[in-house]
Amino acid sequence: MESMIIYAPIVLAIIGLLYMWMKRSWVLKQDAGDGKMKEISDHIYEGALAFLNAEYKLLTIFVIVVSIALAVVSFVVPTTHWLIVIAFIFGAFFSALAGNMGMKIATKTNVRTTQAAKTSLPNALGVSFGGGTVMGLGVAGLAVLGLTSFFILFFHYFMGGVWTSTADMTIVLETLAGFSLGAESIALFARVGGGIYTKAADVGADLVGKVEAGIPEDDPRNPATIADNVGDNVGDVAGMGADLFGSYVATVLAAMVLGNYVIKDMGGSIDDVFGGIGPVLLPMAIAGAGIIISMIGTMLVKISSNDAKESQVMRALNIGNWVSIALVAVTCFALVKWMLPATMQMEFFGEGLKEISSMRVFGATIIGLIVGGAISSVTEYYTGLGKKPILKIVQQSSTGAGTNIIAGLATGMISTFPSVLLFAGAIWASYAFAGFYGVALAASAMMATTAMQLAIDAFGPISDNAGGIAEMSEQEPIVRERTDILDSVGNTTAATGKGFAIASAALTSLALFAAYVTFTGIEGINIFKAPVLAMLFVGGMIPVVFSALAMNAVGKAAMEMVQEVRRQFREIPGIMEGTGKPQYDKCVAISTEASLREMMLPGLLTIGFPLVIAFVPMIFGMDNLAIAEMLGGYMAGVTVSGVLWAIFQNNAGGAWDNAKKSFEAGVLIDGEMTYKGSEAHKAAVTGDTVGDPFKDTSGPSMNILIKLTCLIGLVIAPILGGHTIGETNNSIEQAEIINVAGVNNSTTKEVEVRMTTEGDETVAEVRTTITEDGKTDVKVKTYRGTKAEVEAQLENR
């Protein structure tokens, strides 16, 4: 049975997908409401499809270009196999398919949620969360299905389905990296493009509709209102789905790569009942089990009372979430115990081989689960209604927009403190437990509940849309009240979901970073080398510039939308009286075109920079391993800075949003109750305008930026190092111990060995010292040149 475990994730994924299909049929069977509702819903559905189709056209070109580039590379570089092209194309295809599926179900669910809200709140929750479940299981199921299938395929193709060597497994996993690269590339465009789309439509609709024309939000007379609702699906549903699809795949892949290196550290092969690849299979098994666990979790989300408030809805979601996290912990224990050798050897850089019991790997997974939850809680604290940071921003709104904005910025900045400490603690602890394999498995455990997280996340925008449809189709106020309860809960889950997304992206990037270092065969990334340090700086700058480009893109696209809405108000007769029909499709087209155009530059920045760093020095004849180390410095810079800017922007944006929302129920400022429409509220609205691109465009894009950067590095890795082929004439001719002595009056004792090679007369002198506390320290000097030159150098030393 154990030898068949390799197929288990596929089976589990298919079970998940079947359940998803059932759930999908159930949702689609629900009543879609009256004619007016259907009409609006169809507009949103078509708008969303229009965006997707335009996006896919563009992405097809992108995929073709990258495929050709990869194919060329695979023919030129002997260590890269052409199958990586196939993996890349399928990765892109699966990611697009998952996004498409999610978006379709979301746009079908929204009108059904509105209709269900006519009957009761529990029904509305059931339908909207059902839609979210379809989305979550679809994404996770396709991710596990695709990755596992390709792994099995390559495992058979390159290794004949049985363990041969870690080197062969490395080739399997390097080729599999193409799948992850494909998925993440699509995610880049979905997240960034979607983020620009949603905010351009939102700002455009608000600025002319609400502010200039004075009509309420979601008013059907506003030509941009459909684009605004499409945006919620494009950005929050499809973008988030693609983001987590990419994280899921990348995390599992990175953990597999590091599992292979565990086998290497254990002597190149292990003897277990899983064909000797237990450590490689474990991450896939956890991911597969996670699908079933998430399925169970989603079944637990229900409320019974029709008079339920936000807190009860929140509790229902929390129960589902916490139960699934607990189940993952139990499953990890069982799987780790079953699939890993009881003790393993792992090489810790600078510390040599260490004995690691499998229970320490389990410890690492627990770290992942705890930190995932803790970072979500921190996010909730800094962005939650009624919490201290929000109340402070509300108070600062009374002295104007300037102080409101300073307070919001400061809140976002301060929130990096606990988040980063938690995160640094997670790196440290999971590494101390089980090396970088531990870090990768911490990420895997955290990501195991991805389907559940996505379900919780996706039901928010669905409810938001349902509210919009209720407004546009002029339903009874009770309908809007019920969808508003769901929407309000959805805002909180959106914030914690962003915390989860960034935590998982960060851990994934670290695992990819570790996989990169082991792939290239460099000994580490030493920032004491100036070129590496320079690249650390450059990497640190990229997320800042990327964010600025994304923000500017929103501004530009929103301006186009403003002009179009103004034009329609001016030129279409009877539009304000409700007799003329606004041209919704024009606004949808503007958002679509603008977002696709504006995502080019940030995309180019993300993909172009690592390539420039890798290949330009290569042209100038720089040593490949030195380049690999520089690129590693760049990756570290992007990751550190990207995580900081993601937390800062997401939390500042979320805080401003909820500070503004606080005025709806009224807030106490200087002893006076202050409501919507006050000067303080206006200041808070300004803050929210600044926060919108922060939290919905540039902030969430950071996830993709850091993951994609590390993935590109991983794909370039085999070109840079590790597998040099060909004979050398540097064989060592002579090696002699030339000195065994203490140094001056110091405590260290040292051995000097001189090695002479025949080829180009390289002489290396290695001085090894053992210090007081038993530490070993090594210094190497290399002299090169003709025999006479080397001798002269030795004289002078």
Next chain:
Amino acid sequence: MESMIIYAPIVLAIIGLLYMWMKRSWVLKQDAGDGKMKEISDHIYEGALAFLNAEYKLLTIFVIVVSIALAVVSFVVPTTHWLIVIAFIFGAFFSALAGNMGMKIATKTNVRTTQAAKTSLPNALGVSFGGGTVMGLGVAGLAVLGLTSFFILFFHYFMGGVWTSTADMTIVLETLAGFSLGAESIALFARVGGGIYTKAADVGADLVGKVEAGIPEDDPRNPATIADNVGDNVGDVAGMGADLFGSYVATVLAAMVLGNYVIKDMGGSIDDVFGGIGPVLLPMAIAGAGIIISMIGTMLVKISSNDAKESQVMRALNIGNWVSIALVAVTCFALVKWMLPATMQMEFFGEGLKEISSMRVFGATIIGLIVGGAISSVTEYYTGLGKKPILKIVQQSSTGAGTNIIAGLATGMISTFPSVLLFAGAIWASYAFAGFYGVALAASAMMATTAMQLAIDAFGPISDNAGGIAEMSEQEPIVRERTDILDSVGNTTAATGKGFAIASAALTSLALFAAYVTFTGIEGINIFKAPVLAMLFVGGMIPVVFSALAMNAVGKAAMEMVQEVRRQFREIPGIMEGTGKPQYDKCVAISTEASLREMMLPGLLTIGFPLVIAFVPMIFGMDNLAIAEMLGGYMAGVTVSGVLWAIFQNNAGGAWDNAKKSFEAGVLIDGEMTYKGSEAHKAAVTGDTVGDPFKDTSGPSMNILIKLTCLIGLVIAPILGGHTIGETNNSIEQAEIINVAGVNNSTTKEVEVRMTTEGDETVAEVRTTITEDGKTDVKVKTYRGTKAEVEAQLENR
């Protein structure tokens, strides 16, 4: 003669200080105007003194506490000498003295500038720039005088005034680091405290005076107006002076440390006419020469026409600036040629020893000069009136404060792109020229014109104050017009000065970072070790949180000021009619107390974090070298993130400021001329409110944060590693070559050496490989335990 060169910097510094004294007498001899003007000027002078005195009281306590701590450390840790305490106290004292001197002359010059502006613009420039010159030469002269004197003292104390060994020189320089630490600690409080003071007073004065009471800026009826003018001196003059004093000292120190390591790489001693310490003396010689060059530069700054406009004033400053930079280049060439051996050996990490000609060191200094100038130009582009980025922010103001703020943030963020690329290029190129010694000398060359830079920088706030006095004492409009021309030029030089300050701080930090690594004796900082990577994250977070604390501090202090001003308007009869006299001193006291109180937390963060990282793991028995590497990761994180946030905040703040100023002359928005008082202008004012703490408080504080962090690391360095003293029982008993062979089918050839020690049976195995391209690669494995345990481990490997 050459052997006396060690005293040359002292002589040059004294010449600079004598010239400064002459200039000071000349300025003080100028007419201080009528009674009203004198009265206001005296208020400002007294307010500034009040702040300084309060600050010094607090700093005395701080200096005593740190001195005791250092003394304890020096008695416990055998490698730290007690003289470091003396050096620390004098460093703090000299820095405070320089700040005091600068602030006194600035507050005396302002009223004389107003008076001179009554006669002509050239006179006004002469007086205000004269004050700046006094400030600049005072700071630079004291820095060189203090550092050189202590170097000579320690050189004689520890080495008897002649070269003994690099180890002894290391002790000299480690002790000298105390001087730099003292200077930088004062700078922290001066910069942060001053930054909080100036913005609290500014915002407080504007919010109640301009907005609520509707009286113009600098109106004598506003109780906060004196505090506001004091703030210009406290923040922009004393803060900037202390900042550059610290950079100057730290840069020279770091270059000296690295010079000592050049001597080490050359075999432990060199034979030159400078007593064998040419590479150590060179940075001091450049600094000394820089004082005379700056003196010449300041003499070139004059205009002749009374009808001169901003551009002519700017040209006069530029001539002085560029001539001094050119003179530094020439001087560097001569000094490098004269003082350095024609060829040197330098160890490049991972590349072994390299031959470096002295002309390559000169190349590095040229890189420093070019990049210093280029970063200032980039700053000017992103923040200059009439430039594209500013025009864009102006356009975005038409749609409200939200879009204005997004545009300003994006501008600041985008500006990191060219700045960081330039900066990374500088690291790379100067390192390629001459290793980290090259990086340090690039910084030294850039800093050589510090006196000139400070003169250019300080004349701005002096002119600003002169304008304020003109307004408050109700002079003819022509007087204000003339001071406004100077003030406007001063705004541009303030922005470029900030560019210079951050560039120099960043290069200084890198040089300190390199000195730290060599001090501790670690082989590098490998971010592939998880604890090091975790600390890189934590370090990256510190500047973000520091900035937030500084911004919040301004908000809090400003609120107190607002309440006090409101109280005075309410309670003092006849204040608005000009018959009641406002209590200026109360407002000064509030700003003073608030700023000193609020700088505690950021100060604690800066000083506390490195100490926690160094000493907490030590308590838990972690290996010292591992801690040293972690602390190095932290330092790198703070530096990379700090540089980014400094550029971002300074440039965003500067851009908002000038976008607001653009409305004074009128701007074209959507084809319409728009002026002050329009809705767009109000939006721009909101942006400026956000930008104020960015550019005057948190942004400039980053310089100190990164330098002080690296300095604290440098002072801790000897505790962490390098010079362990005492006998060990780990002497090597046996060393044998156990294998000389190729590895499998690979191309690398390797030698294995096994070392056995008697003590605790440590066995180290060193495997050295020489790869295809002649690179040497070393792997060490250490086995520890009893003899039986070690043997068992060897069996299993």
